[in-house]
Amino acid sequence: MKTKLGFKYNTGKFILSQIDQLAHKGEEETRGFTKKFAQKWSEERCNESERYRYDRIRYLAQFSSYLCDLGIPSYIPKLPRYPKNTFIPYIYSQKEILALFKASDELRSVKRNMNSCLICMPALIRLLYGTGVRIGEALALKDEDVNLEENYLRVKDSKNGKERIIPISTSLVSVCKEYRNYRDHLPIKDSPGYFFISANGNKCGQGVGSWFKKCLSEAGIHYTGRNHGPRVHDLRHTFAVTSLASMAEAGVDLYASLPILSNYLGHGSIGATNHYVRLTANMYPDLIKEVNMTCLNVFPKYRNYETN
Structure with missing residues (x-):
């Protein structure tokens, strides 16, 4: 059902x-x-x-x-108190982002593995950072969802079931075109049509996490362990904070722009996006000092950061 x-x-x-x-x-x-x-x-x-x-x-x-x-007598247990979420996302610095890009470009496989996602890692990491899409949304992209002529992505398989259009920069378009050109030269007979694929043409999956950990190691970013990060998903958090910081630097009213960022990220509500304002305020106190801090209390204060 x-x-x-x-x-x-x-x-x-x-x-x-x-x-x-x-x-x-x-x-x-x-x-x-x-x-x-x-x-x-x-x-x-x-x-x-x-x-x-x-x-x-x-x-x-x-x-x-x-x-x-259905008319079947059954005991309904009482739910325990909802556990507090103490998770704080890792925000990559600009220096760390550049180091991750460099590390992904220099990845090499020590043995032949046709199911490896190695070939898509440089483009995938850049797309995650440049658009803020979830890793699951990126891997679910089909070829027809990636329009490199009009510079946009169409995200269909979203966490909240909301389809959305995401514009992408010309530099990211160039990266995606370079990857697609390399990918299309692979000897694949029956491709499932996904944009990011492994060497044998299958949809990329679990191997992405392993390659990303290698990128972290090569970039000199300490990995603290499973469920602690830094993680692939933190590229999304970094995109959100960087976007808000850029808007503040440009003099844009953050709360007027919040609905736009919320829709861009595919959040179910503006409240889910609002915590990034507080996070940005903590990280860049001088940059957004002009923001009326009273507005930070418009939405409930909670740390409901996405964890997947």
């Missing part, structure tokens, strides 16, 4: 399968969930984040509520 309504629901599918496994292991016989089963499912697990535990219980509560709507 969820997927037919348009939800990706990948995490939900995985968690529901785990619920099924626990029910099978415990030889549950009731049609709905019992309080005892819900309590067993809700127990804290070793090395589990508060956010993931919250999501586990939430999916059980949603499914149990669905069963009740």
Whole structure:
């Protein structure tokens, strides 16, 4: 039902399968969930984040509520307090960005791997930094979504399900054309039509993260570990902060421009974009000192930074 309504629901599918496994292991016989089963499912697990535990219980509560709507008695567990998000994004400096570009250009493979995403890394990193699109949105781009004659991208597979058009600079167009020219000379018979592909023509995927870590190492940027970063997604955060700083430097009213940046980034609301104003204010206090700081309280103060 969820997927037919348009939800990706990948995490939900995985968690529901785990619920099924626990029910099978415990030889549950009731049609709905019992309080005892819900309590067993809700127990804290070793090395589990508060956010993931919250999501586990939430999916059980949603499914149990669905069963009740069908007339099947089922216990609906109470959700724990929503965990606070203390994550602060890493903002790359201009020097670090240039170092990442250089490192991506100098990447080399020590062995033959036709499933490697190496060939697209220089163009991909520049596109992520130059447009602020999410990594998933960039990898989902088809050839017809990248218009290098009229200089724009069409993002269809968005996190919020909102299709949007993103203009791109002439320098980024040149990079994308150079990559496409090289890519089109690969001996690929049946290409799936994605813009960023591996050497064998398949859509780029998990290998991007590994290559990006190598770029960080070569650029002299310390990687602090999984879920701590710096990460590929921080290029998006850097784009947002850099854009706001550039607008402030040009004398543009930031709050008049906030809806434009929000739509450009594909956010569901302006409130999701607003935290970048505070982050920019902290990083460039002299640059945006003209901004009325009272306006920073227009939206609730929270750190709901994107983590994927």
